[in-house]
Amino acid sequence: MMNETLSDASAALRAVSPPLLTITGDVPHARVFALELCNTATGAGVLVVHEKNDRPLDAHSGPLALVSSSDLRLGPRHLRRLCEIKVIRLPA
DSSP states (O other): OOOHHHHHHHHHHHHSSSSSEEESSSSOHHHHHHHGGSSSSHHHTTTEEEEEEEEOOOOTTTTTTETTTTOOOSOOOOSSEEEEEEEEEEEO
């Protein structure tokens, strides 16, 4: 889960103001989330996956993908071919 991925860095993340997560794939798409998402029920359902139904993801989805188990439709919390997750701070 995304929350577990970020838990080790939680103290450092609290020092970053305002913190954002940028998540990019190998296509010209990116997702940006407020770090606060990670502290919600929706955030608990955001997953980085490498397989579906006990099989590796297909070439279209890539070796890694970001999905939200709480969303009813594909949307802003879904990203194929996940390449990078970064915590950034906006300029003051």
